[in-house]
Amino acid sequence: MTDTLDAAADAGIAARLRAATDAAHQAAESTTYVTDLIAGKFAVEGYALLVTQHYFIYEVLEEAAGAMRDDPVAGPFVADELTRLPVLVEDLDYLRGPGWREESAAGAATEAYRQRLREVCFTWPAGFIAHHYTRYLGDLSGGAVVAKAIRETYEFPAGRGTRFYEFDRIPSRGRFKREYRERLDALPLTPEELDRMAGEAVVAFDLNRAVFAELAQAARPYPRRLGEPAG
Numbered sequence: 001m002t003d004t005l006d007a008a009a010d011a012g013i014a015a016r017l018r019a020a021t022d023a024a025h026q027a028a029e030s031t032t033y034v035t036d037l038i039a040g041k042f043a044v045e046g047y048a049l050l051v052t053q054h055y056f057i058y059e060v061l062e063e064a065a066g067a068m069r070d071d072p073v074a075g076p077f078v079a080d081e082l083t084r085l086p087v088l089v090e091d092l093d094y095l096r097g098p099g100w101r102e103e104s105a106a107g108a109a110t111e112a113y114r115q116r117l118r119e120v121c122f123t124w125p126a127g128f129i130a131h132h133y134t135r136y137l138g139d140l141s142g143g144a145v146v147a148k149a150i151r152e153t154y155e156f157p158a159g160r161g162t163r164f165y166e167f168d169r170i171p172s173r174g175r176f177k178r179e180y181r182e183r184l185d186a187l188p189l190t191p192e193e194l195d196r197m198a199g200e201a202v203v204a205f206d207l208n209r210a211v212f213a214e215l216a217q218a219a220r221p222y223p224r225r226l227g228e229p230a231g
């Protein structure tokens with residue numbers, strides 16, 4: 001266990017999860033692909049690559065949510081207002097036009113992520129929660145920063161292209177996150193299980209970072225040309 005984890009040991013499960021993933025969070029948010037995307041360096045195709053990989057990730061994560069819905073430990077975390085697959089489809093229809101599904105595949109890093117989700121999220125409730133936390137609490141937090149930058153870069157019409165970052169059925173993200181953390185703190189976990197869950201959340205962050213690393217390569221053909229107007 002790390003010192004940070006020890007320091008957070010009395011602070012509750014939510015705080016421990018946050019402390020355990022702090023370094024992995026910083027690593028994920030400072031990858032080249034993410035910083036270039038936020039800096040507006042890609043033509044729209046470079047952004048659409050991320051939306052496409054999100055589609056393949058959420059396909060498995062939300063299938064797992066369906067499987068865990070009635071689980072006594074993981075079930076309370078499953079919330080229909082979080083579901084992202086339909087809005088990812090809307091974004092991809094807009095960004096890539098009809099036929100995108102046939103022309104798309106999960107990259108190797110995304111496939112490894114899907115494989116881990118399949119291994120962990122259908123049979124291990126705390127493992128599912130670790131992956132659920134990593135994606136949805138991130139989408140509700142840093143997602144707002146990413147969405148703002150994307151809208152400024154591409155000037156999409158209202159309601160188009162960034163539906164993934166909009167949670168129409170969550171009126172207060174702050175309140176939702178507070179209640180989510182309360183649910184985390186109420187989990188009936190032994191210290192060993194908590195360590196294992198925190199470890200799985202770090203794995204989840206690392207899998208996301210690997211997807212970004214792969215995207216950085218794929219996005220190379222799509223830099224915004226010098227002098228090209230936004231949009």
Ligand code: HEM
Pocket residue numbers: 014017018025028029034038133134135137138139141142143145146177205208
């Ligand atoms: C542009 C990149 C990112 C930015 C600017 C960013 C920013 C932030 C900020 C400001 C918070 C704190 C929100 C709060 O206290 O309510 C946060 C929380 C979080 N982020 Fe990110 N983030 C980014 C990328 C990511 C990525 C790639 C992931 C994982 C896939 C992620 C997962 C999380 C999680 C799970 C939390 C909740 C932490 C907690 O309170 O327990 N973030 N992010």
